Amino acid sequence: MAENDIRIKRKIIHIDMDAFYASVEQRDNPEYRGKPLVVGGLPEGRGGVVATASYEARKFGIRSAMPSKQALQLCPHAIFVRPRFAAYKEVSQKIREIFGRYTDLIEPLSLDEAYLDVTNDKLNIGSAIEIAQQIKQAIKDELNLTASAGVSVNKFVAKIASDIKKPDGLTFIGPSSVESFIENLPVEKFYGVGKVTADKMKKQGLFTGADLKKLTENEMITQFGKAGAFYYRIVRGIDDRDVQPHRETKSMGAEDTFAYDLTGIDEMYAELEKIAKTVHDRLLRYQLKGRTITLKIKYSDFRQITRSLSLPNCTDDFDSILNTSKNLLAATDTENSRIRLLGITVSNFIPVETKSIPPSDQLRLFDI
Template sequence: MENDAKKQYRKIIHIDMDAFYASVEQRDHPEYRGKALVVGGLPEGRGGVVATASYEARKFGVRSAMPSKKALQLCPHAIFIRPRFAAYKEVSQKIREIFSRYTDLIEPLSLDEAYLDVTEDKLGVGSAIEIAKQIKQAIKDELQLTASAGVSVNKFVAKIASDINKPDGLTFIGPSQIESFMEKLPVEKFHGVGKVTADKMKRMGLHTGADLKQLSEEEMTAAFGKPGRFYYQIVRGIDDRPVQPHRETKSMGAEDTFAYDLTTLDEMHAELDKIAATVVTRLEKYNLKGRTITLKIKYHDFRQITRNQSFAIPVGDMDTITATAKQLLLATQPENMRIRLLGISLSNFGDLPVKTKQDEPSEQLRLDL
């Protein structure tokens, strides 16, 4: 980290709600309090996926994105419930209102986490640590929920810091601490380093930030491509990304994981009709139309593909979305396939050049909520 006493550092807070969906359910339903609670797909039938779990369930190894059947095996006494996204969104808006008392520079990452730039705060508190304490207390007093906060001079370190003392934690990593902290950090803890990349790093003998620091920027980019430059910078505490309060909506859609695999075209078409209806409702709410319609398919073996089609003018009507999704599905030759998930999304909302693209199959398993 640059050792410059005159340097003007930013004051960045990362707020991450603790087991958000599960905590809202335990708050609203006293019978769930103190119990192992799993929010997500139910384990019956083929089973769904865990969205989040209470800390009582996490003690047994239950984690987000885990198949619900495995969660049940790990924690047989767990209570499984489906998510109530409307309720979580309402709470998330109230949390955002608390943030806005201190700053307008708020970058939400999801319903339950956000970055705040409080370099200049509205109330003149001056201390980012004190602001984080006040926000945590307001969330506790007004919403009966707990949040963890990370405070530092950039987004990357603040996000890592918020995860250190969960739940209800507050961790400050100052400028003089950053490099030594990053050197001790295991590579799998670096935000943005997934399991595949972490495994590759370990095979190269790179287990901590200190190991990564031994590689030049050229060696990092040669080994990991474009992200290598980011890893090179972040292990040295360099992250100049601003907090972006008005992140542009890139896409909007909906998807569903089914209780049983779909095996007939009639079943698939029926589900696409339902998903398309949800998409149209969301588009109308935000008065959006898009030029690109994307179909997402996940098969029984978790293999995932996407197919898309672009139009010369923006679309958003039910007929076009449904017909296009079904046409894209048919092009994948779905007969005799077992489909676990279907999703439809629209993108390319701005005045961008029309581009038709067919994505390659992806093996990535991702939970989209």
């Protein structure tokens, strides 16, 4: 009972900026306002991928990580612009300053989202809902941008709640509502459950949190590995993870599971190029350089291998990342292989100041 009491007393806010990159571009460039705007790779040539899209563009079905060529097909009159990470980082720092008025317990997940623990806020406001409202208003008044907020007793529920009423929303899930909220949640909405895991769950008749709750902890671990223990606790509203203000970045990567198995080396190289570009952009965004490049390969039979190479010097260079990954791939038996997933990770970083991103997270290509 004591553990439950401690958990209920926590006040966690998850703030998520609305279409952040696109919103900054529309704020800074009046000619983009009210128009379908896509930030990311341009559709010309081989084309890139969508980093984010304005809400006007999303009405046409354009989504993050979609190939830019596909986005152009969905909306031929869309405006495509390359990301300006320096500008986004500057805005992100100002948002962080607003957070700091209320608490020092701030855990940024990326440039545009963060957890805040306001259990004991600096201004003695006491109400997490009121603090979230004030933060949203300050972002709107001072930066001319909008944010959505989720407020609850733990990180898991707060993050999901912030996505419910986007854009410019605020959702509160109180202590007495947490379990029922999670029971009614579709499994694909669980933070950390990707498409592959969601499909696996559905094939077993597991469609909601209530379905997951019927499994014992051992059954969950047997079915889903280490994550099973996490899911077992989450569906019961238990998430005791602290908001961590300082987290050291161990690695930076991206991976993609393909719609069909890759069988030719040329298409494998083409997919590696997209993934390497995502990793390269993330390294630049967080000003990181690493020595070790790791290639992850998952075959059609779900067999998985990794191959790594440490370079003489740290790098964030796109060509170095791509060429090293290609060489690692070529050293495997690609001729008779069917590959369903490829991933690239850069690690062994130069010692730097603590960065505001998750440690050792293997970010998917679709988490841009």
